[in-house]
Amino acid sequence: xxxxxxxTVGIKSQENLLSPKDEAKExxxxxxxxxxxxxxxxxxxxxxxxxxxxxGKGKIEEIKALVQEKGINAVVFNNDLSGIxxxxxxxxxxxxxxxxxxxxxxxxxxxxxxxxxRMQVELAQLEYFLPRLTGKGIFLSRLGGGIGTRGPGExxxxxxxxxxxxxxxxxxxxxxxxxxxxxxxxKKRKESSIPxxxxxxxxxxxxxxxxxxxxxxxxxxxxxxxxTLDPLSRSFSLSNNQKVVLSDTVGxxxxxPPHLIEAFKATLEEVVESDLLxxxxxxxxxxxxEHSKAVGEILEVLGVxxxxxxxxxxxxxxxxDVRWAEKYKVDFNTDIAISALxxxxxxxxxxxxxxxxxxxxxxxxxxxxxxxxDLVDLIYREGNVRSIEYTPNNIVISATLPSIIASKFSNxxx
Ligand SMILES: Nc1nc2c(ncn2[C@@H]2O[C@H](COP(=O)(O)OP(=O)(O)OP(=O)(O)O)[C@@H](O)[C@H]2O)c(=O)[nH]1
Ligand SMILES: [Mg+2]
Numbered sequence: 052x053x054x055x056x057x058x059t060v061g062i063k064s065q066e067n068l069l070s071p072k073d074e075a076k077e078x079x080x081x082x083x084x085x086x087x088x089x090x091x092x093x094x095x096x097x098x099x100x101x102x103x104x105x106x107g108k109g110k111i112e113e114i115k116a117l118v119q120e121k122g123i124n125a126v127v128f129n130n131d132l133s134g135i136x137x138x139x140x141x142x143x144x145x146x147x148x149x150x151x152x153x154x155x156x157x158x159x160x161x162x163x164x165x166x167x168x169r170m171q172v173e174l175a176q177l178e179y180f181l182p183r184l185t186g187k188g189i190f191l192s193r194l195g196g197g198i199g200t201r202g203p204g205e206x207x208x209x210x211x212x213x214x215x216x217x218x219x220x221x222x223x224x225x226x227x228x229x230x231x232x233x234x235x236x237x238k239k240r241k242e243s244s245i246p247x248x249x250x251x252x253x254x255x256x257x258x259x260x261x262x263x264x265x266x267x268x269x270x271x272x273x274x275x276x277x278x279t280l281d282p283l284s285r286s287f288s289l290s291n292n293q294k295v296v297l298s299d300t301v302g303x304x305x306x307x308p309p310h311l312i313e314a315f316k317a318t319l320e321e322v323v324e325s326d327l328l329x330x331x332x333x334x335x336x337x338x339x340x341e342h343s344k345a346v347g348e349i350l351e352v353l354g355v356x357x358x359x360x361x362x363x364x365x366x367x368x369x370x371x372d373v374r375w376a377e378k379y380k381v382d383f384n385t386d387i388a389i390s391a392l393x394x395x396x397x398x399x400x401x402x403x404x405x406x407x408x409x410x411x412x413x414x415x416x417x418x419x420x421x422x423x424x425d426l427v428d429l430i431y432r433e434g435n436v437r438s439i440e441y442t443p444n445n446i447v448i449s450a451t452l453p454s455i456i457a458s459k460f461s462n463x464x465x
Contacts, residue, residue, distance in 0.1 A: 053087045059129040068305050068341045078129045084158050084275040090123050100297040102265055105136045115144045127154055134183035139301040152308040158277045165281040167229050175314035177215050184212055227316045227326035237324055246408050249297045249325035253342040254302030256331040257365040259354040261391035262299040270299055282321045289405045292435035305345040327407055328360040334379045359407055364388040418465040419446040
């Protein structure tokens with residue numbers, strides 16, 4: 052297990068959503084999600100980073116002394132370091148120095164289970180490492196997969212670079228195939244007009260817990276960050292028997308590394324293509340406002356801000372005073388406050404989902420010929436039958452149908 056020193060540098064000239072103290076807390080959670088033993092934490096401030104070391108020489112020497120004193124073997128910066136900064140710091144301190152993006156990539160690598168998830172993480176890692184390749188090959192050693200761990204000179208370096216670029220192109224191609232495959236599945240869903248709902252939200256907000264509660268599935272849930280990486284879709288029925296498909300995907304975080312958004316395109320398509328978003332917020336977290344903003348920024352990058360969205364205030368069971376839920380309802384302009392864990396107020400949520408989809412469905416009264424049992428089958432499969440009666444000449448059916456399907460029955464309306 053790594054013995055780590057966590058370092059958060061508050062840069063006064065840079066605007067940031069979270070305060071350095073909250074960032075440090077989040078960094079700790081990220082580190083704990085990789086099984087790291089946090090030996091010490093430092094928060095310090097600077098007007099702006101220095102180009103060579105990020106911090107001043109004096110501070111780096113101070114860190115070196117602390118590292119030696121406490122037997123620390125990794126320094127984790129909350130800030131993004133350039134390749135040069137990272138290398139220079141490592142040279143002085145003498146131990147592995149990683150930045151926040153690398154830490155997040157490490158968590159992703161640990162949690163990716165499906166071949167698609169692994170490909171996406173590998174792509175993000177390669178794109179992160181490519182500009183950081185140096186003659187010393189020091190960064191290559193972390194890539195694994197046996198690519199040159201020493202870099203004896205420029206020629207070898209060029210070969211490594213080319214290999215990585217080729218691998219990136221190959222992975223992108225393979226991921227494109229996945230995107231196409233998913234498109235086909237979604238097209239089928241669209242044809243059968245089952246509406247799709249995607250869970251979005253900050254990591255650890257409780258998306259998978261809500262998925263499990265609504266669809267009786269057993270998606271892995273944990274207090275660690277980025278537990279879910281591979282998307283999962285499950286259908287469930289609303290109280291009017293309407294079927295919908297719910298998708299659980301990767302969580303978001305403040306300053307989500309851009310490489311990750313790019314690499315996780317295939318996974319995030321579930322969000323982009325959905326008919327409705329459920330934005331899950333952990334209201335027991337004091338930085339819920341900031342989390343909500345961070346999610347909003349990522350939804351903007353994904354170009355989905357025009358989609359219908361329901362804000363779901365989650366973990367109300369953890370609120371010290373349950374009346375705070377009312378305040379949050381006003382703050383976030385929503386009526387839905389739930390506990391996914393204790394399955395509290397889920398009916399309110401499903402009713403609201405129903406309401407959002409109302410115009411997607413039509414009530415019909417039909418007279419079908421007796422020999423059209425295939426149509427009766429279709430109605431049972433896709434809709435909600437309210438009454439059915441077999442007369443000597445006809446089948447009389449009242450049902451709610453997806454509007455697209457209902458339009459196919461215009462000849463049989465009674
Ligand atoms: N008390 C309480 N805890 C909850 C509730 N919902 C989720 N949790 C807990 O919050 C933690 C994170 O839940 P997940 O469902 O894994 O969260 P997620 O949004 O899927 O997180 P990622 O997949 O990591 O992005 C777990 O420890 C859950 O048990 C809730 O309503 N009340
Ligand atoms: Mg999850």
